[in-house]
Amino acid sequence: MSIILKTPQQVEKMRVAGRLAADVLEMLTPLVQPGVTTEELNQKAHDYMTQVQGTVPATLGYHGFTKSICTSINQVVCHGIPSDKKLKKGDIINIDVTVIKDGFHGDTSMMFEVGKVAPFASRLCRIAHECLWKGIQQVKPSATLYDVALAIEQHAHANDCSVVKEYCGHGIGADFHEEPQVLHYSSQEQKQVVLKPGMTFTIEPMINLGRPEVKLLGDGWTVVTKDRTLSAQWEHTLLVTETGYEVFTLRTGEKPLL
Incomplete structure (x- = not known):
């Protein structure tokens, strides 16, 4: 499968979709409090997407996933399934929309x-948030995905954290997952992916407090750190422009972190 360069019309549709995805996180932000369940957050997000925005929750039914968002708490790296589990003081949680x-x-x-x-x-x-922006800031025509990955990896390691290798960012557009794979650790094969205007993809580094190894739980979705230490992740969808990048999923008032 080859990398799909987006037309100006497609870029505009992705710009709208990205803004709407960011809006869901903004809507959820005041609701993330001790005592709320992740299923309650899922239902709020589902209702907002379907009844207010007129959007489709992409994860609902995707390869059998049963919820409209992913909620990954503490040692959960990604793909956490909303449930009746209540958030408690001291938790950290990733919400993926x-x-x-x-x-x-x-x-x-x-x-x-x-x-x-x-x-x-x-x-x-x-540190995970900084890693995301370290990667984003490498994006420009003629750079490579290796440049993105190396910036993320170096920042994580400099801060005594590790980078998950089994899961990565991805091309995105009309399909949820397109080429290329966007690794967050340095791999020579990434040097072959040269960035061109019109490319759209996610950067979404998963950064662990302990070791990088992960394992998949029996539900077939939930990924946790093997050593049960904390994990954190931030994600944006972006476009390679003629001069650099455009982030489609910026939240209101959000500026480049670094």
Whole structure:
């Protein structure tokens, strides 16, 4: 499968979808409090997407996934399934939202700190956020995905964190997952993917406090750190422009972090 360069008309649809995905996270932000269940957050997101935005929750029914968002708490790396589990003070949680609007996808996630969290947990969330922006800032025509991955990996390692290797970012557009795969650790094969205007993809580094190894739980979706240490992830969908990049999933008032 080859990388699909988007037309200006397709870019505009992705711009709209990205903004709507960001809006879901903004809507959920004040609701992420101790005592709320992740299923309640899922239902709020589902209702907002389907009844207010007129978007389709991309994860609902995707390869059998049964919820409209992913909620990954503490040692859960990604693909956490909303449930009747209540959030408690000190938790960190990633909420991952993907919407479909007019046939195109917007995909984004962010970390939330529930009440007052331990300093090491808050630091991990910050380092993961910085890793995302370190990667984004490498994006420009003629750069490679290796440049993106190396920037992320170096920042994580410099801060005594590790990078998950089994899961990565991806091309996105009319399909949820397109080429290329966007690794967050340095791999020589990434040097072969040269960035060109019109490419659209996600960057979504999963950064662990402990070791990088992960395991898949018996539900077939939930991925946790093998050593049960904390994990944090942030994600944006972006476009390679003629001069650099455009982030489609910026939240209101959000500026480049670095």
